[in-house]
Amino acid sequence: MGIRERLSGNEAVAVALKQIDPDVVAAYPITPSTEVPQYFAQFVADGQVNTEFVTVESEHSAMSACITATAAGGRSATITSACGLALMWELLYVASGSRLPVTLAVVNRALSGPININNDHSDSMGARDSGWIQLYSENNQEAYDNYIMSLRIAEHKDVMLPVMTCQDGFITSHAIENIELLEDDKVKKFVGEYKPEHSLLSGERLSIGPYDTPMFYFEHQYQRARAMVDSKKVILEVSKEFGELSGRHYGLFEEYKMEDAERAIIVLNSTAGTAKAVVDELRSKGEKVGIIKLRVFRPFPMEELAKALAHVKAVAVMDKAESFSGIGGPVFGDVRSACYELKTRPHIINYIYGLGGRDVPMSDIQIVFDALKEVVKNDNPGEIYRHVGVRGV
Amino acid sequence: MAYNLKVEASKPERFVGGHRLCAGCGAGVAVRGVLRALNDEDKSVSGVATSCLEVSSCLYPFTAWNDCFIHSAFENVAASVSGAEAAYNALKRKGKVKDTYKFIAFGGDGGTYDIGFQALSGAMERGHDMVYVCYDNEAYMNTGLQRSSATPKYAEVSTAPVGSKIPGKAQFKKDLTETIVAHDIPYVAQTTFMTNFKDLHEKAYKAHYTPGPAFLNVLAPCPRGWRYPPEDLMAICKLAVDTCVWPLYEVIDGEWKLTYEPKTKLPVTDYLKPQGRFSHMFKPGAEYMIEDFQKEVDKKWERLLKKCK
Amino acid sequence: MIYVKDANLNLPWNEVNVAGNIYGGGTSLDVNTGDWRLFIPAWIEEKCKHCMLCFPTCADSSIPVKNEKREDFDFKHCKGCGVCYKVCPFDAITWEKEDK
Numbered sequence: 086m087g088i089r090e091r092l093s094g095n096e097a098v099a100v101a102l103k104q105i106d107p108d109v110v111a112a113y114p115i116t117p118s119t120e121v122p123q124y125f126a127q128f129v130a131d132g133q134v135n136t137e138f139v140t141v142e143s144e145h146s147a148m149s150a151c152i153t154a155t156a157a158g159g160r161s162a163t164i165t166s167a168c169g170l171a172l173m174w175e176l177l178y179v180a181s182g183s184r185l186p187v188t189l190a191v192v193n194r195a196l197s198g199p200i201n202i203n204n205d206h207s208d209s210m211g212a213r214d215s216g217w218i219q220l221y222s223e224n225n226q227e228a229y230d231n232y233i234m235s236l237r238i239a240e241h242k243d244v245m246l247p248v249m250t251c252q253d254g255f256i257t258s259h260a261i262e263n264i265e266l267l268e269d270d271k272v273k274k275f276v277g278e279y280k281p282e283h284s285l286l287s288g289e290r291l292s293i294g295p296y297d298t299p300m301f302y303f304e305h306q307y308q309r310a311r312a313m314v315d316s317k318k319v320i321l322e323v324s325k326e327f328g329e330l331s332g333r334h335y336g337l338f339e340e341y342k343m344e345d346a347e348r349a350i351i352v353l354n355s356t357a358g359t360a361k362a363v364v365d366e367l368r369s370k371g372e373k374v375g376i377i378k379l380r381v382f383r384p385f386p387m388e389e390l391a392k393a394l395a396h397v398k399a400v401a402v403m404d405k406a407e408s409f410s411g412i413g414g415p416v417f418g419d420v421r422s423a424c425y426e427l428k429t430r431p432h433i434i435n436y437i438y439g440l441g442g443r444d445v446p447m448s449d450i451q452i453v454f455d456a457l458k459e460v461v462k463n464d465n466p467g468e469i470y471r472h473v474g475v476r477g478v
Numbered sequence: 479m480a481y482n483l484k485v486e487a488s489k490p491e492r493f494v495g496g497h498r499l500c501a502g503c504g505a506g507v508a509v510r511g512v513l514r515a516l517n518d519e520d521k522s523v524s525g526v527a528t529s530c531l532e533v534s535s536c537l538y539p540f541t542a543w544n545d546c547f548i549h550s551a552f553e554n555v556a557a558s559v560s561g562a563e564a565a566y567n568a569l570k571r572k573g574k575v576k577d578t579y580k581f582i583a584f585g586g587d588g589g590t591y592d593i594g595f596q597a598l599s600g601a602m603e604r605g606h607d608m609v610y611v612c613y614d615n616e617a618y619m620n621t622g623l624q625r626s627s628a629t630p631k632y633a634e635v636s637t638a639p640v641g642s643k644i645p646g647k648a649q650f651k652k653d654l655t656e657t658i659v660a661h662d663i664p665y666v667a668q669t670t671f672m673t674n675f676k677d678l679h680e681k682a683y684k685a686h687y688t689p690g691p692a693f694l695n696v697l698a699p700c701p702r703g704w705r706y707p708p709e710d711l712m713a714i715c716k717l718a719v720d721t722c723v724w725p726l727y728e729v730i731d732g733e734w735k736l737t738y739e740p741k742t743k744l745p746v747t748d749y750l751k752p753q754g755r756f757s758h759m760f761k762p763g764a765e766y767m768i769e770d771f772q773k774e775v776d777k778k779w780e781r782l783l784k785k786c787k
Numbered sequence: 788m789i790y791v792k793d794a795n796l797n798l799p800w801n802e803v804n805v806a807g808n809i810y811g812g813g814t815s816l817d818v819n820t821g822d823w824r825l826f827i828p829a830w831i832e833e834k835c836k837h838c839m840l841c842f843p844t845c846a847d848s849s850i851p852v853k854n855e856k857r858e859d860f861d862f863k864h865c866k867g868c869g870v871c872y873k874v875c876p877f878d879a880i881t882w883e884k885e886d887k
Binding site for chain 3: 709
């Protein structure tokens with residue numbers, strides 16, 4: 086049996102870090118993720134972990150230190166939000182390109198500008214093409230579980246890619262909820278030791294991060310792309326093993342009342358909780374609605390998602406981030422593409438919602454399900470790129 | 479142990495040939511000199527900022543580094559190496575690493591004085607046991623001779639060209655060594671290549687084996703960028719020192735010490751004249767530039783002498 | 788993960804070292820940078836006093852020293868910059884245009 090506790094999402098990640106006891110944590114404060122390194126600093130100060138805690142002067146240096154620490158054979162981790170993640174951008178690509186399994190807990194917050202400290206997904210969505218695996222978490226429990234699993238996924242020999250686990254800033258990072266923790270020894274056993282085949286401090290002579298000419302660069306990128314494809318299998322294996330250990334089972338996404346659903350909403354992170362409540366309400370009135378909560382956004386579960394949506398008549402993809410492409414948000418683009426080869430495919434529309442901490446009441450989700458009803462009735466998606474929660478729209 | 483070049487020269491080479499640095503490049507000479515000061519039994523991890531040195535010395539699948547090497551970006555080498563040092567401390571503590579490793583960050587002046595300055599300042603302040611080595615060739619040579627804050631006043635560089643209105647770079651060179659001294663770290667030194675390399679060697683040795691952070695600023699001439707014949711590398715270095723344009727000194731726990739005092743302080747023109755980048759300073763009407771340059775060198779030299787007393 | 792020690796230029800993607808890691812040090816010794824030379828130094832052994840002043844000035848580590856004695860140039864890597872010729876106090880190094 087696990088340990089029953091009441092923790093905020095930030096505390097949950099900090100506790101996971103304490104149980105894992107990584108070799109190096111390098112972090113820089115930024116709202117709303119700041120609490121995680123604060124809690125961790127206290128664990129260091131109290132001798133509860135054996136970690137080198139590097140209080141870097143920027144997020145750029147945090148990621149830089151993690152990259153080299155991991156290359157040196159240490160297990161390293163960092164934590165950030167929003168502009169902090171943006172400042173890491175350059176190094177995100179280096180971490181994945183150098184195939185170094187750094188783990189990063191992202192507490193999602195809107196990107197500037199103008200500056201805003203509240204939640205949306207513009208930070209991690211912007212990093213979606215950086216070669217990082219991305220896991221999203223509905224609540225503190227999932228943030229904790231995903232973080233523990235992220236090490237095993239990242240360090241798997243067939244993957245060797247960094248992983249970011251995301252949760253919603255303030256909404257789950259600062260909300261105290263019930264949680265079931267694993268015992269320390271179980272976590273330690275589950276994550277095991279980081280034993281890379283090669284590392285800077287292993288006694289061998291090794292050069293990492295060469296200048297890569299056109300003669301080899303493409304092959305190296307292909308390897309990285311293949312690793313991302315192959316990681317899907319590993320994510321499922323690790324999740325299965327974690328399920329056996331914890332009793333909490335995770336897939337690539339969660340289907341909620343989807344078996345006979347005619348209308349469906351796709352969401353990430355905490356909005357799933359709100360959407361589930363709306364689904365329950367509508368189901369009690371006999372409406373065939375369901376939701377899909379994406380857990381794994383990178384790699385994108387294309388075939389699996391298409392299969393799950395094949396019987397649905399209309400789908401609304403809810404993006405908590407703009408992509409400014411003029412044609413909808415980032416999750417929408419991938420979901421719509423995933424369904425293209427279906428024999429009969431649903432109408433798929435996009436809703437941008439909740440930007441910069443805009444509250445997402447159940448009534449907004451209701452609006453989306455109502456809109457899908459119109460789409461089904463008209464057998465026509467109408468306007469595809471829509472917004473909900475913006476005044477005057 | 480007294481410095482003996484013959485003994486030092488007989489050590490195994492930690493930076494080998496076959497790299498793509500230009501003929502007579504100061505960067506290669508600097509790296510060899512710094513690594514030679516390591517004790518034979520010690521291993522090393524060198525982080526290198528994006529630079530001529532990086533793209534020329536480690537180009538897949540060929541590395542000139544005989545120990546461990548890592549590159550990740552331009553502006554982060556100090557942070558990058560501090561991560562390796564942190565991992566080393568953790569892994570040593572856990573008994574997972576047996577050997578003794580030394581950690582060195584190499585950056586050019588662009589990667590050190592400019593874009594990497596924040597990471598450098600952070601790493602020095604945090605007190606990592608590492609050596610930061612700036613090989614200062616006074617411009618962004620890798621991208622084609624653009625101005626850096628290390629470029630001397632009046633030098634002609636591609637983003638501060640000599641024109642009919644503006645005579646090359648407008649500002650004096652930033653004094654980075656003094657800036658790092660102000661971080662109050664255990665060891666800071668300024669050096670270059672002198673005859674038997676005793677100055678560079680001894681400073682590098684102290685930097686490696688003084689616990690905590692150390693900083694070495696090594697003037698590393700670039701024959702192409704400075705426009706002097708490559709074979710004159712050592713003469714250019716000697717002139718930089720004898721004109722007091724690049725004084726040799728060290729600061730140990732806040733104590734300033736001059737490590738070389740020219741017998742006769744030469745006029746700056748002796749140093750400027752052989753270099754094409756300063757050629758416009760010798761045209762009629764440009765005398766004020768020489769005067770200005772000399773005045774600045776004199777001022778800084780006097781100030782340094784006071785600190786070293 | 789794929790780890791290959793030697794990378795030849797025509798390897799397919801799955802035989803190329805992961806992320807461009809290079810295993811083993813000093814692999815650049817395989818590269819012939821001697822063909823960059825316009826000028827070539829020559830070592831006159833009889834005149835050499837083994838003072839070593841030339842040795843540290845070589846950017847290309849092309850003046851081998853064994854047991855405190857220098858040996859002939861490593862012409863596979865020497866780029867012919869002439870720095871060693873300039874610093875030799877004993878005229879034990881010449882430096883001339885190379886006939887190719």
